[in-house]
Amino acid sequence: MTTTLYQIGTFAAGNRLLAPEQRAVQSSTERGNAITSGHRACRGCGEALAARVVLDAASRASSGRMVTVNATGCLEVFSTPYPESAWQVPWLHSLFGNAAAVASGVSAALRATGRDDIRVVAQAGDGGTVDIGMGCLSGMFERNDDVLFVCYDNQGYMNTGVQRSGATPPAASTATTRPVGTSVGNAFGTGKSLPLIAMAHEIPYVATATVADLHDLEAKVVTAMSMHGARYIHVLVPCPLGWGSASAETIRVARLAVQSGLFPVFEAREGAVTAAMTIRAQVPVEDYLRPQTRFDHLFRGDGRPDVVAALQERADRNIARFGLLAEQPDNPPDGRPQDPAPLEKETP
Amino acid sequence: MTLDVRIHGRGGQGVVTAAELLSLAAFDQGLHAQALPSFGSERTGAPVVAFCRIDEQPIRAHDPVDAPDLVVVQDPTLLHDADVLLGLAEDGLVIVNSSRSVAELETAGLRLGPGQRALTVPATDLAREHLGRAMPNTALLGAVAAATGVVSLHAVRRAIAERFDSRGRLLVAANLRLAEDAHDMVIATQEAHGAETA
Amino acid sequence: MLRQLEGSRAVAETVARCRPAVVAAYPISPQTHIVEALADLVTAGELASCEYLMVESEFGAMSACIGASAAGARAYTASASQGLLFMAEALPNASGLSLPIVMTVANRALGAPINIWNDHSDALSQRDAGWVQLFAASNQEAVDLHVQAFALAERLSLPVMVNMDGFVLTHAMEEVDVPEQDDVDAFLPPFQPRQWLDPDDPVTIGAMVGPGAFTEVKYLMADRQIRALDTVTEVAAEFRAAFGRDSGGLVRPYRTDDAEVVLVAMGSTLGSATDVVDDLRAEGVAVGLLGIGCYRPWPYDEVRAVLGGVPRVVVVNRAIAVGAGSVLGRDVRLSLPGGTTVVHDVVLGLGGRPVTRAGLRELVLDVLAGQVPDETLHFADLDREAVHRELAREAALEEAAR
Numbered sequence: 001m002t003t004t005l006y007q008i009g010t011f012a013a014g015n016r017l018l019a020p021e022q023r024a025v026q027s028s029t030e031r032g033n034a035i036t037s038g039h040r041a042c043r044g045c046g047e048a049l050a051a052r053v054v055l056d057a058a059s060r061a062s063s064g065r066m067v068t069v070n071a072t073g074c075l076e077v078f079s080t081p082y083p084e085s086a087w088q089v090p091w092l093h094s095l096f097g098n099a100a101a102v103a104s105g106v107s108a109a110l111r112a113t114g115r116d117d118i119r120v121v122a123q124a125g126d127g128g129t130v131d132i133g134m135g136c137l138s139g140m141f142e143r144n145d146d147v148l149f150v151c152y153d154n155q156g157y158m159n160t161g162v163q164r165s166g167a168t169p170p171a172a173s174t175a176t177t178r179p180v181g182t183s184v185g186n187a188f189g190t191g192k193s194l195p196l197i198a199m200a201h202e203i204p205y206v207a208t209a210t211v212a213d214l215h216d217l218e219a220k221v222v223t224a225m226s227m228h229g230a231r232y233i234h235v236l237v238p239c240p241l242g243w244g245s246a247s248a249e250t251i252r253v254a255r256l257a258v259q260s261g262l263f264p265v266f267e268a269r270e271g272a273v274t275a276a277m278t279i280r281a282q283v284p285v286e287d288y289l290r291p292q293t294r295f296d297h298l299f300r301g302d303g304r305p306d307v308v309a310a311l312q313e314r315a316d317r318n319i320a321r322f323g324l325l326a327e328q329p330d331n332p333p334d335g336r337p338q339d340p341a342p343l344e345k346e347t348p
Numbered sequence: 349m350t351l352d353v354r355i356h357g358r359g360g361q362g363v364v365t366a367a368e369l370l371s372l373a374a375f376d377q378g379l380h381a382q383a384l385p386s387f388g389s390e391r392t393g394a395p396v397v398a399f400c401r402i403d404e405q406p407i408r409a410h411d412p413v414d415a416p417d418l419v420v421v422q423d424p425t426l427l428h429d430a431d432v433l434l435g436l437a438e439d440g441l442v443i444v445n446s447s448r449s450v451a452e453l454e455t456a457g458l459r460l461g462p463g464q465r466a467l468t469v470p471a472t473d474l475a476r477e478h479l480g481r482a483m484p485n486t487a488l489l490g491a492v493a494a495a496t497g498v499v500s501l502h503a504v505r506r507a508i509a510e511r512f513d514s515r516g517r518l519l520v521a522a523n524l525r526l527a528e529d530a531h532d533m534v535i536a537t538q539e540a541h542g543a544e545t546a
Numbered sequence: 547m548l549r550q551l552e553g554s555r556a557v558a559e560t561v562a563r564c565r566p567a568v569v570a571a572y573p574i575s576p577q578t579h580i581v582e583a584l585a586d587l588v589t590a591g592e593l594a595s596c597e598y599l600m601v602e603s604e605f606g607a608m609s610a611c612i613g614a615s616a617a618g619a620r621a622y623t624a625s626a627s628q629g630l631l632f633m634a635e636a637l638p639n640a641s642g643l644s645l646p647i648v649m650t651v652a653n654r655a656l657g658a659p660i661n662i663w664n665d666h667s668d669a670l671s672q673r674d675a676g677w678v679q680l681f682a683a684s685n686q687e688a689v690d691l692h693v694q695a696f697a698l699a700e701r702l703s704l705p706v707m708v709n710m711d712g713f714v715l716t717h718a719m720e721e722v723d724v725p726e727q728d729d730v731d732a733f734l735p736p737f738q739p740r741q742w743l744d745p746d747d748p749v750t751i752g753a754m755v756g757p758g759a760f761t762e763v764k765y766l767m768a769d770r771q772i773r774a775l776d777t778v779t780e781v782a783a784e785f786r787a788a789f790g791r792d793s794g795g796l797v798r799p800y801r802t803d804d805a806e807v808v809l810v811a812m813g814s815t816l817g818s819a820t821d822v823v824d825d826l827r828a829e830g831v832a833v834g835l836l837g838i839g840c841y842r843p844w845p846y847d848e849v850r851a852v853l854g855g856v857p858r859v860v861v862v863n864r865a866i867a868v869g870a871g872s873v874l875g876r877d878v879r880l881s882l883p884g885g886t887t888v889v890h891d892v893v894l895g896l897g898g899r900p901v902t903r904a905g906l907r908e909l910v911l912d913v914l915a916g917q918v919p920d921e922t923l924h925f926a927d928l929d930r931e932a933v934h935r936e937l938a939r940e941a942a943l944e945e946a947a948r
């Protein structure tokens with residue numbers, strides 16, 4: 001089921017306005033708390049929110065029999081400032097690029113020692129996933145190791161001060177892609193989609209989600225935890241510091257990413273898309289770009305309507321490719337999108 | 349003449365920038381200066397410290413300032429942390445960003461030694477007025493110029509203009525007015541009472 | 547022209563003036579400001595015909611530099627700590643292939659526990675990787691060493707690592723004279739690779755070498771490193787002549803004449819140590835300082851010449867060799883065979899704990915008062931209570947298990 005109610009500010013966190021059986025676990029005051037308050041994330045950190053929701057759901061789904069492996073990055077740094085730890089679950093941090101392999105090792109050990117009722121969840125930022133971690137991750141996928149790998153995608157290396165990653169969108173200003181000279185920020189025609197790469201491994205389950213719909217995120221974690229083998233969830237998590245968005249706007253910005261079509265939310269099994277979250281009313285990408293200072297240069301002075309148009313095209317392509325528009329005639333009635341069309345690399 | 353400065357504030361308040369601006373101002377005046385951040389991996393809101401050394405002689409050392417002549421406190425809630433005044437020289441000065449008076453701060457727990465002085469500047473209020481946001485660092489530098497005389501307001505202004513050059517003329521102008529306002533406010537208080545002494 | 551600049555910015559501008567053709571880098575604290583500034587300069591078109599590769603890892607960064615250098619381009623990267631280790635497989639490859647790559651290392655501790663702050667564990671862990679390793683005492687020297695590094699690397703056809711203390715130098719804003727473009731151009735001729743992947747004159751780079759010749763290849767590598775000692779001195783002298791400043795070179799003795807005790811240190815500690823030496827000398831304490839500017843190749847003769855007759859030497863180690871003692875201290879001891887010099891191997895300033903002037907002063911006085919051992923590694927500035935408590939706890943656990 002895809003939820004149709006939007007969350008309305010903090011009053012409705014976890015969809016408290018929904019009927020009890022439809023509510024997110026986060027709305028329960030009795031819920032577990034994998035990551036406690038008091039950690040050092042910035043106000044409005046999307047990654048902190050997503051990590052809590054993901055691990056709470058995974059923890060529930062495994063009745064607390066779960067081990068977490070964490071790559072280096074903001075999540076690791078803000079949650080474990082010596083001598084404190086915000087983690088209420090068994091948690092291991094090794095290095096930046098090896099979380100998937102470390103998790104494979106944990107999983108193998110649990111199997112070898114007859115404790116395979118204990119589940120393994122690995123988590124990393126986009127850098128730790130799509131860039132430096134991709135070799136180990138691809139190996140984990142290819143071997144179909146029994147690991148759920150969750151990527152918190154804030155579209156840059158936030159922990160080291162907001163540099164570009166392979167998940168940074170075109171035109172974004174980062175510390176290494178400043179719009180100086182004739183540059184429009186991060187170059188068009190670069191970057192990658194790890195969900196699509198994961199699908200190419202034909203692993204049991206791949207899903208994308210955002211912090212704009214925690215219920216959907218939870219449901220995907222629960223689905224993933226009900227399966228075995230290599231599973232991958234890619235969560236879009238706005239970063240107020242790196243994106244230059246207001247800390248109170250994290251959820252709204254994530255929602256705009258979905259509603260504009262820039263971030264398609266879908267599920268795939270064994271390499272094929274099985275469901276996509278449809279958009280009722282597509283919003284122009286400009287609505288998504290404007291609240292983020294990392295796109296300021298597109299609107300300063302005369303602005304760069306050509307670049308905004310190129311980003312709009314990108315959104316439109318996603319919409320066509322994943323069949324995201326609810327009323328689209330070529331969308332099969334069961335909500336299953338057609339075969340994705342090939343992506344073209346764009347130039348502004 | 350030397351001036352060793354330690355600046356306390358929170359991530360996002362421009363603490364490191366303040367130390368850098370102060371060093372730029374001193375350099376502009378022909379002095380030798382060094383700005384050092386305290387190198388945390390801190391997120392927005394976490395306590396941050398930065399240092400600035402000013403000297404007539406070239407500076408060779410790179411250790412943190414452990415016996416400051418001047419402590420600048422960008423966020424008064426940090427005064428509850430005993431370390432803020434740690435090592436302050438016996439005749440040292442504390443400049444606090446606060447709309448309260450020194451006497452009020454003392455009632456609230458600020459403890460100064462017999463020769464130490466404090467003064468307050470409502471830097472956040474002034475920043476809100478001039479910049480439209482709570483960025484108190486340039487106001488406090490205006491106050492530092494007024495209170496120490498080691499760097500001039502003119503040098504502080506030049507440092508601001510140089511440092512914020514790429515951020516646009518409006519921002520530079522607003523910060524210049526902000527620093528000047530804080531500077532004049534401190535001069536006026538000093539003329540009225542002399543610096544308040546504990 | 548003197549300017550008040552952040553160390554990283556000064557280094558980035560200097561590297562830009564050395565006209566690298568390829569920069570490949572991956573961000574890691576505290577190196578980030580250097581590569582961010584370089585990215586800005588390249589994007590703004592201020593570095594004509596330079597390619598900046600934002601690679602996916604440090605392994606990618608060093609590998610791209612290897613490819614670029616073998617294709618005849620001046621290549622540069624920067625890293626630190628975990629990033630340097632992530633390159634580790636490619637480091638001896640670069641030196642073994644004799645590629646003149648220049649790399650800045652913004653020195654930082656190695657995890658676990660993860661720690662982003664300064665010490666020398668990263669560079670010293672690559673002691674035997676076949677790179678020339680220079681250490682900067684100040685940001686001015688960091689800047690100057692980069693100009694020298696490209697000259698050195700290309701003259702020797704060897705990779706050169708310029709070490710500058712992470713945060714303490716990289717993030718410090720102080721006065722620096724960034725050499726002018728014309729002066730750099732005059733000092734550093736365009737890169738003339740010894741060999742490159744030239745279709746008109748094909749070469750094979752990186753062939754397998756079996757037992758029949760491997761030892762000989764290594765002998766030649768070792769020999770070239772030792773010869774590099776002369777080149778380091780030579781380039782520093784030429785730099786002095788061209789720029790009028792003392793920077794670089796193998797060692798830097800300071801007030802070591804008739805010293806009772808000499809401190810040995812590398813990197814930014816030297817500035818603070820110089821102050822301490824002056825203060826103590828003014829009080830009549832006969833103390834001196836030996837700065838190591840070139841760590842690899844190790845300047846045996848120069849170190850021996852300074853320390854040979856000195857009664858006591860205190861080595862400030864910013865890295866340890868777990869299970870063996872120190873790293874720098876071992877090299878110092880090797881330079882003093884059969885002498886009467888007593889070497890105190892002291893560990894200070896690990897993982898960002900500051901090496902303060904007060905701490906150095908106390909150390910010297912403690913050594914003179916006979917309070918610092920000379921057989922075992924001595925951890926100065928250690929919370930002894932905390933470690934003893936933990937050791938006692940472990941001992942009790944073992945006891946209970948017995």
Ligand SMILES: Cc1ncc(C[n+]2csc(CCOP(=O)(O)OP(=O)(O)O)c2C)c(N)n1
Pocket residue numbers: 047072073074075096097124125126127128129154156157158159160165573574575604628629632
């Ligand atoms: C081998 C290695 N290279 C570089 C780093 C420095 N580093 C630590 S975290 C990080 C970026 C993390 O980015 P991401 O994975 O996207 O996580 P985020 O902080 O954005 O959540 C980098 C570059 C490191 N720790 N190890």
Ligand code: SF4
Pocket residue numbers: 040041042043044045046047048074075078154158159238239240241242391
């Ligand atoms: S920098 Fe971004 S990802 Fe990191 S803690 Fe702050 S908001 Fe979260």
Ligand SMILES: [Mg+2]
Pocket residue numbers: 125126127152153154155156157158165
């Ligand atoms: Mg990230």
